Amino acid sequence: MLILNSKDSNFKIGFAEILQRAKLDITNLEPKVKEILDSVKNSGFLAIKEQISKFDLWNPTCENDFIIPTLSMKEAYENLDSTLKEALHVAYNRIYNFHSKQMPKTWLTFEDNGNILGQKVSPIQKAGLYIPGGKAAYPSSLLMNAIPAIVAGVEDIIVCTPAPENKVNPLLLAAMHICNIKHAYKIGGATAIATMAYGANFLDKVDVITGPGNIYVAIAKKLVFGEVNIDMIAGPSEIGILADGEFNTEYVALDLLSQAEHDEMASSILVTTNEPLAHEVSKLIESNLQNLPKKHIAEQSINNRGAIIIAQNLKEAISLMNEIAPEHLEILAENPLEILSEIKHAGAIFLGENTPEPIGDYIAGPNHTLPTGGSARFFSPLSVENFLKKSSIISFSHQGILELGDKCAILAKNEGLDAHKNAILARLHKKD
Secondary structure, eight states: OEEEETTSTTHHHHHHHHHTTTOOOOTTHHHHHHHHHHHHHHHTHHHHHHHHHHHTOOOOOSGGGGBOOHHHHHHHHHTSOHHHHHHHHHHHHHHHHHHHTTOOOOEEEEOTTSOEEEEEEEEOSEEEEEOOOSSSOOHHHHHHHHHHHHHHTOSEEEEEOOOGGGOOOHHHHHHHHHTTOOEEEOOOHHHHHHHHHHOBTTBOOOSEEEOOOOHHHHHHHHHHBTTBEESOOOOSOEEEEEEOSOOOHHHHHHHHHHHHTTOTTOEEEEEESOHHHHHHHHHHHHHHHTTOTTHHHHHHHHHHHOEEEEOSSHHHHHHHHHHHOOSEEEEESSSHHHHHTTOOOOSEEEESTTOOHHHHHHTSSSOOOOOOTTGGGTOOOOOGGGGEEEEEEEEOOHHHHHHHHHHHHHHHHHTTOHHHHHHHHHHTTOOO
């Protein structure tokens, strides 16, 4: 695993490469994705069928073949092992309770002159959730995307997921049942994004698309933004661990590997002030890799996109981590709460050695759909607000328009908008 020391002369070059971890050349891919989007928009079923036959290796004969019946969701749920069923329900309840606290309220303020100002909060009417299903199935992603939409009060939640060889993971089906999903389709990749963005005979276009996916899904979401809203453009998963002091090196190594096994493009980065810990963690990663079922994935991730950075002091370590702006950030320090205020950019922050990143993936409660590749500088985790929209409320009384009308007319006149000015002056029974 790459080890960088901030005092070395070539450190800036190596660190710059880490900061570029999310930069992918999409020049060749974007036209291909646009072609898929356009074909689905123009040809509907035939285009969707062609893509499914090509990538998922089964041949739908009619539009009904795409539909995932609610009965199959119920059967999958009923066939679950009781311990797994209980775990899903605990996760659902914790995620629901957390997101319930995010729900904003409609509000009004009443001014002394009788004016009313406020904000009306309304749910999105139709939400499209993309749930990956390629290298693995992710029921947890279904919970994390569906539950905020449920809390927000979305009327129509639509799920699209790939079905390789026309098969949907039973645990994903069970999670759909728990979330009471009524509309789900066996469509994956950029094709699914196009279907939800533009609609089809069997599926109305949605208002927002959320959920993670591969590079084709990310590019598709980028291209349909404006036609619909999206949550974010997410890339491969990543973890940053900030370790200041003596900690269980096995914990650190395993936490780094927990992201590496996601994807060959995942990034696992440790920034520490403890040089012996850095070298010990590197050794433990190598030894633990040998017993990992997904060794071939994790090994490529660690070798190509993993790094351990030795900082000279805690201030420098924090500064470096803020530049990295990781999707997941673990803080291992004697008092992590003291460091928390210094963290400027991170998708989710895990405090203390008893809080490994995987606890946030499944059951803690906060959302695990997070900004990646440094985009935590300007994106937030998926939340209830992704499924809400806000309308401003304005009501002026007669007294209110008399008090402020002249000033408004002056501003309109100086912008050269005479009709604006005249609309105000008419209420004041004045002429310019």
